[in-house]
Amino acid sequence: MSRRIEGPASGRFPDVPAYDDGTWVHDRAWAGEARSAVGCAALMLGLSLVFDAGSGRLTALRFLLWAALAFVLFAVLLxxxxxxxxxxxxxxxxxxxxxxxxxxxxxxxxxxGVAQRLVLRDEFGGRVEFDPRVLVDNPALWRLLDEGARASAAGGSLVCGTTELRRLSERLDRETARTVFRISGLE
Known part of the structure; x- marks a missing residue:
């Protein structure tokens, strides 16, 4: 069992280990999505440079502009x-x-909205926001969130969100059932 911080500490979470610690569970699809973001940004940069060079208008300033736009696209997609x-x-x-x-x-x-986000807030002011599909694709992440949320509810700190967690649980159950039916050929 890992050591726990019981309250806010200087530097927010000084004992958070490096991500290579074996106790961490990660989003399995993140690497593929990151590669896609890099690919889209590189494709946009490459096509922009080719069209600019073909028209004879490519300059160092225009190259920097296209590179900056490609970086913005990468930052948005990552x-x-x-x-x-x-x-x-x-x-x-x-x-x-x-x-x-x-x-x-x-x-x-x-x-x-356009992109659904799940927002978690703790009693120390921490806040994370992420795509709920991550939980659908990674049951281990959902299990850890569900166990922690149940502990929060039992401890009385979770004052808003039990309905949302129930809906999310139902959605995950539906997605799991669809996957099982699809794999078994019963869909």
Whole structure:
């Protein structure tokens, strides 16, 4: 069992181990999505440079402009890497990471819109936001979140979000059943 912090500490989470620690569970699809983001940005940069060079208008300034736009596209397409261990959930983005203690959650919300996001907040002010499909694709991450949320509810800290967690659980059960039927040929 890993050592736990019981409250906010200087530097937020000073004892968070490196991601190569065996106790961490990671999003299995993240590497493929990151490669896709790199590929899209590289393709956009390459096509822009080819068209600009073909028209004879390619300059150093235009190259920098196209490279900056390709980087912005990469930053937009790169998903956060979701990792978890017992009692803790971490989302690591391009410019840093955010963490929450799952056994100290106060709210679980879903933001609707073009891209659905699941938002977790803990009693120490931690907040993470990620795509709920990550939980569908990674049952181990869902198990860790569910166990922590149950501990939060039992401890009385989870005041908002039990309905959302129930809906998410039902969605995961439906997706799992569809996958089982598809694999077994019963769909």
């Amino acid at each position: 998903p956060a890497r979701v990792s978890a261990r017992e009692g803790e959930f971490v989302c690591q983005g391009l410019f840093g990471h955010r963490s929450v203690y799952t056994d100290r959650l106060v709210a679980v919300c879903r933001s609707d």
